[in-house]
Amino acid sequence: MTKISSVEELRAFQQQQQLLRKQTLQENVMIYIGAGTCGLAAGAAETLEQIELELRKRNITAQITTVGCIGMCVREPLVDIQLPHQPRITYGNVKPEMVARIIDEHIIGGKPVLEWVVGVVPQDW
Amino acid sequence: MESPVQPQPNPLTIPSYTDLPFYRKQVRIALRNCGIINPERIEEYIERGGYLALAKAVTEMTPDEVIGVMKDSKLRGRGGAGFVTGIKWEFARRSPAKPKYVICNADEGDPGAFMDRSILEGDPHSVIEGMAIAAYAIGSEEGYIYCRAEYPLAIAHLKIAIQQAREFGFLGKNIFGTNFSFDLYIKEGAGAFVCGEETALMASIEGRRGEPRPRPPFPAVSGLWNKPSNVNNVKSYAMTPQIILNGAEWFASIGTESSPGTAIFALTGKINHTGLIEVPMGTTLREIIYDIGGGIPGGKQFKAVQTGGPLGGCLPAEALDTPVDFDSLVQAGATMGSGGMIVVDEDTCMVEFAKYFLTFASAESCGKCVPCRIGGRRLLEVLTRIGNGEGKPEDLDEIEYISRNMKEASLCALGQLTPGPVMASLRFFRSEYEAHIYDKKCPAKVCRGLITYKVIEENCTGCMVCKRNCPAGAISGEKRQVHYIDPNICERCGICIEVCKFDAIMIE
Numbered sequence: 001m002t003k004i005s006s007v008e009e010l011r012a013f014q015q016q017q018q019l020l021r022k023q024t025l026q027e028n029v030m031i032y033i034g035a036g037t038c039g040l041a042a043g044a045a046e047t048l049e050q051i052e053l054e055l056r057k058r059n060i061t062a063q064i065t066t067v068g069c070i071g072m073c074v075r076e077p078l079v080d081i082q083l084p085h086q087p088r089i090t091y092g093n094v095k096p097e098m099v100a101r102i103i104d105e106h107i108i109g110g111k112p113v114l115e116w117v118v119g120v121v122p123q124d125w
Numbered sequence: 126m127e128s129p130v131q132p133q134p135n136p137l138t139i140p141s142y143t144d145l146p147f148y149r150k151q152v153r154i155a156l157r158n159c160g161i162i163n164p165e166r167i168e169e170y171i172e173r174g175g176y177l178a179l180a181k182a183v184t185e186m187t188p189d190e191v192i193g194v195m196k197d198s199k200l201r202g203r204g205g206a207g208f209v210t211g212i213k214w215e216f217a218r219r220s221p222a223k224p225k226y227v228i229c230n231a232d233e234g235d236p237g238a239f240m241d242r243s244i245l246e247g248d249p250h251s252v253i254e255g256m257a258i259a260a261y262a263i264g265s266e267e268g269y270i271y272c273r274a275e276y277p278l279a280i281a282h283l284k285i286a287i288q289q290a291r292e293f294g295f296l297g298k299n300i301f302g303t304n305f306s307f308d309l310y311i312k313e314g315a316g317a318f319v320c321g322e323e324t325a326l327m328a329s330i331e332g333r334r335g336e337p338r339p340r341p342p343f344p345a346v347s348g349l350w351n352k353p354s355n356v357n358n359v360k361s362y363a364m365t366p367q368i369i370l371n372g373a374e375w376f377a378s379i380g381t382e383s384s385p386g387t388a389i390f391a392l393t394g395k396i397n398h399t400g401l402i403e404v405p406m407g408t409t410l411r412e413i414i415y416d417i418g419g420g421i422p423g424g425k426q427f428k429a430v431q432t433g434g435p436l437g438g439c440l441p442a443e444a445l446d447t448p449v450d451f452d453s454l455v456q457a458g459a460t461m462g463s464g465g466m467i468v469v470d471e472d473t474c475m476v477e478f479a480k481y482f483l484t485f486a487s488a489e490s491c492g493k494c495v496p497c498r499i500g501g502r503r504l505l506e507v508l509t510r511i512g513n514g515e516g517k518p519e520d521l522d523e524i525e526y527i528s529r530n531m532k533e534a535s536l537c538a539l540g541q542l543t544p545g546p547v548m549a550s551l552r553f554f555r556s557e558y559e560a561h562i563y564d565k566k567c568p569a570k571v572c573r574g575l576i577t578y579k580v581i582e583e584n585c586t587g588c589m590v591c592k593r594n595c596p597a598g599a600i601s602g603e604k605r606q607v608h609y610i611d612p613n614i615c616e617r618c619g620i621c622i623e624v625c626k627f628d629a630i631m632i633e
Contacts, residue, residue, distance in 0.1 A: 003294030005302040007180040017172035036246045068247020070160020071401040
């Protein structure tokens with residue numbers, strides 16, 4: 001990475017990143033997992049491992065992103081799923097044994113597992 | 126007739142976060158990126174407008190203009206004391222000596238507090254950007270983040286973020302092609318609570334014992350290595366870029382007149398929605414505890430809420446309509462502090478609760494000044510005595526006498542505020558103290574010296590479960606006969622109550 005040495009360069013880089021992100025969201029299954037200390041203490045590492053395993057089993061590629069604490073510590077581990085052109089939907093208290101069903105019904109079937117859903121991350125967040 | 130086809134759930138029927146009670150009243154400024162972006166990628170921070178504030182400050186504004194915006198925003202230090210950040214920066218700028226240092230206090234040590242940790246873990250670049258803006262404003266080229274070693278993930282994310290910021294040229298020489306240069310280092314604290322006090326913190330960075338010294342001189346005049354230094358909390362720095370970007374008026378329009386902006390709380394204890402929240406200043410305790418926090422679990426009664434951590438104070442149910450801001454909380458008898466908020470229900474003994482914080486604070490006394498070192502210990506002895514049922518009528522006066530002296534004579538905030546939780550609980554729950562002393566009763570049935578476990582004879586079936594589970598061997602009785610708990614052997618651990626299926630054990 002070459003250094004950014006002016007406001008114009010920073011703005012250009014920001015726009016490039018926004019474009020890249022838009023593209024990524026259009027083309028990929030996105031999975032976000034809360035992996036701050038609160039998430040990890042609630043078992044986020046085990047859940048993440050299970051997500052990776054179940055995806056491999058089904059030959060699905062997804063972009064997995066670890067994020068920090070969004071505030072709902074009581075619902076950790078929090079896992080968000082975002083399909084192309086769909087909102088970012090959050091699941092709460094996701095234990096490893098819940099992962100297969102979320103992948104089958106939501107990622108493959110396109111229908112969120114409503115009983116485990118917490119909410120939709122607002123677009124302007 | 127019912128449709129043979131099951132209606133498909135429409136993802137759009139799922140509520141947005143902003144419709145959830147937990148988030149409805151929240152306004153996220155310092156937490157805006159937390160949980161949204163990958164904190165290990167600077168690209169995601171930039172994508173959401175990161176480092177634009179720093180660019181604006183160093184290329185379009187003079188340092189005095191930056192300070193002017195901060196002063197106009199009336200941001201008050203989120204570490205707890207609530208001093209106006211812009212004025213603090215101005216003092217540091219006006220100090221003639223060089224070099225100057227920018228320091229971030231990330232020594233969050235309050236039990237039950239995790240605001241700073243969450244920001245450092247979830248959005249480290251916001252703190253780095255805020256510090257760089259402060260450095261530009263006061264004329265500093267070197268900064269330190271003092272973060273406790275118990276936060277390994279926060280430190281790991283900070284290290285990655287600092288490295289990335291250097292690669293992009295947001296830290297280092299000639300930032301944004303200007304002659305402003307600034308670099309940043311992490312100092313890991315070894316866990317002494319007093320190192321959250323700014324003079325002790327700076328002593329620790331210098332490699333000396335983490336002990337406070339009298340102020341003045343204030344750090345802005347003589348701080349780290351006796352040079353002008355600006356110390357702010359993680360949250361204050363994290364809010365800074367947003368203030369520079371959106372303007373002082375925007376920030377001042379949120380919250381209250383005297384405490385603008387948002388307050389961040391780690392909501393813990395007997396509360397349904399444990400979590401990290403950011404609300405406009407002026408939101409009431411009731412809104413936080415019942416609307417956002419979802420109330421008390423298990424249908425129990427709210428008893429008190431502790432704000433300001435182990436150096437703060439508790440407030441009773443009557444104070445639930447207190448708006449949360451720096452001045453109102455102090456007026457009500459507690460403090461804002463750094464943002465810990467611990468809720469307790471009817472099962473908590475307020476003497477025991479105060480003793481818990483006092484045990485913490487007195488153990489963390491650095492020992493340098495007598496009022497804190499001896500006063501804390503004496504106070505703890507009195508509370509221990511009361512909890513054991515050995516309290517004397519004159520003990521309440523004794524508490525007030527020691528507290529007053531600690532408050533007035535201690536060297537730093539640790540000693541001055543150590544009696545806070547005791548004083549607050551005595552003020553609002555005096556009858557509980559009196560019950561311990563005069564009636565030898567603990568109304569919440571917690572203090573082991575004042576309670577007795579008894580078998581309710583009508584309910585006891587003689588199933589022997591309690592007898593088998595009692596670790597002290599205090600329970601006797603034959604099969605299908607009423608059992609008996611020997612109070613002289615009983616340890617008051619409560620296991621018998623937990624295992625009894627017939628509600629046949631009570632506490633007196």
